[in-house]
Every structure is written in structure tokens, then in C-alpha cells.
Amino acid sequence: MKVTRLAIPDVVLIEPKVFGDARGFFYESFNAEAFRAATGIDLEFVQDNHSRSTKGVLRGLHYQLPPHAQGKLVRVVRGAVFDVAVDIRASSPSFGKWVGAELTEENRHQLWVPPGFAHGFLVLSDTADFLYKTTEYYAATHERCIAWNDPTLAVHWPQSDGTPQLSGKDQQGLPFVRAEVFS
Numbered sequence: 001m002k003v004t005r006l007a008i009p010d011v012v013l014i015e016p017k018v019f020g021d022a023r024g025f026f027y028e029s030f031n032a033e034a035f036r037a038a039t040g041i042d043l044e045f046v047q048d049n050h051s052r053s054t055k056g057v058l059r060g061l062h063y064q065l066p067p068h069a070q071g072k073l074v075r076v077v078r079g080a081v082f083d084v085a086v087d088i089r090a091s092s093p094s095f096g097k098w099v100g101a102e103l104t105e106e107n108r109h110q111l112w113v114p115p116g117f118a119h120g121f122l123v124l125s126d127t128a129d130f131l132y133k134t135t136e137y138y139a140a141t142h143e144r145c146i147a148w149n150d151p152t153l154a155v156h157w158p159q160s161d162g163t164p165q166l167s168g169k170d171q172q173g174l175p176f177v178r179a180e181v182f183s
């Protein structure tokens with residue numbers, strides 16, 4: 001497993017070791033002990049999620065407030081997305097900054113998005129199957145959404161020719177300046 005800390009070092013890119021042979025491939029998509037040894041981060045996941053989206057769909061920027069804040073280990077098993085994590089921890093030196101990575105079926109990269117970050121992704125392929133593990137359960141009452149195109153955050157979404165396809169909820173995403181953040 002190769003671990004790279006991104007420009008916001010709490011966000012970690014993971015490149016698993018893949019064993020290919022005549023049958024296909026095998027890799028450990030998560031191993032708590034190996035993850036801890038490589039990153040120093042001790043994780044206990046409680047929920048696994050799978051979403052499927054078509055090209056041009058954008059989901060985000062989502063987070064849950066404490067006490068239901070979620071860390072997410074995200075990956076793509078079909079297609080390709082541009083994945084984004086925004087630091088919304090008021091006391092952080094990178095508050096309001098974002099990092100992004102392309103996660104694809106081919107590169108098998110994963111992103112660790114810690115609690116205290118808003119998260120979203122744009123689908124670049126015809127279809128994308130997006131899988132993620134979370135450290136806390138879904139809590140609808142505590143979920144929040146910041147607008148994907150907030151001018152203060154200025155996330156640079158790639159290949160965005162026109163407006164992405166958004167859920168009704170995501171069309172109501174708040175401006176960053178009005179969003180509840182982590183103290």
C-alpha cells in the first residue's frame with residue numbers, strides 16, 4: 001500500500017497493492033492493521049455504501065455535523081470520478097481549502113476523507129460505481145450540504161461543460177459563509 005498525504009495532509013491518498021494473475025486481480029480494499037501501520041490512523045467503520053451515477057452527476061458537498069461526523073474511505077470500482085474534500089474545521093490552517101483526486105476503476109486509488117471535511121464527487125465516465133466506508137452511521141438530521149460551486153471555496157471541477165446533474169437537495173446547497181462548520 002502506498003500512502004500519499006495531499007496538500008491538506010489529513011486527507012490521504014491510498015494506492016493498494018494489487019496482485020494480478022491469469023485469472024484477473026486481487027487486492028485488499030481495506031485492512032485495518034495495514035492502514036494503521038501505513039498512516040498512523042486507527043479506523044473503525046460502521047457502514048458501507050454504494051452509489052451508481054451517470055456522467056455529469058455531481059454529489060456534494062456533503063458532511064454530517066457532530067456527534068455524527070463521518071470519516072469516509074472512498075473508491076471507485078466502475079468508471080471514474082473527480083473526488084473532492086473541503087476542510088471545514090474552523091481551527092484548521094487549511095480551513096476553506098480543498099483537495100481533489102481522480103479515482104478510477106483502473107487506478108484503484110482510495111481517498112481517506114476525515115471527519116471535519118465536506119465531500120463530493122463529479123462523475124467523469126459514462127457510469128460510476130462509488131463505494132465508501134464510513135466511521136459513523138447515516139444521520140439525516142445532521143447532514144448538511146454546501147453548494148458545489150461556492151465562489152469562496154472555488155473548487156476546480158474538471159471537464160465540467162455546463163451545469164452538472166444535481167439532486168434536489170444539492171441544488172439547495174448553502175454558501176460556505178452561511179454553512180455550519182466544525183469548531
Ligand SMILES: Cc1cn([C@H]2C[C@H](O)[C@@H](COP(=O)(O)OP(=O)(O)O[C@H]3O[C@@H](C)C(=O)[C@@H](O)[C@H]3O)O2)c(=O)[nH]c1=O
Pocket residue numbers: 049051059060062063072119120121137138167169
Ligand atoms: C448517504 C445515505 C443516504 N441514504 C438515503 C437517503 C436518500 O433517500 C437516498 C439518497 O441519499 P443522498 O441523496 O443523500 O445520496 P448521496 O447524494 O449519494 O449522498 C452521499 O454523497 C456523498 C458525496 C457523500 O459524501 C456521502 O456521505 C453522502 O452524503 O439514500 C441512506 O439511507 N443512507 C445513507 O447513508
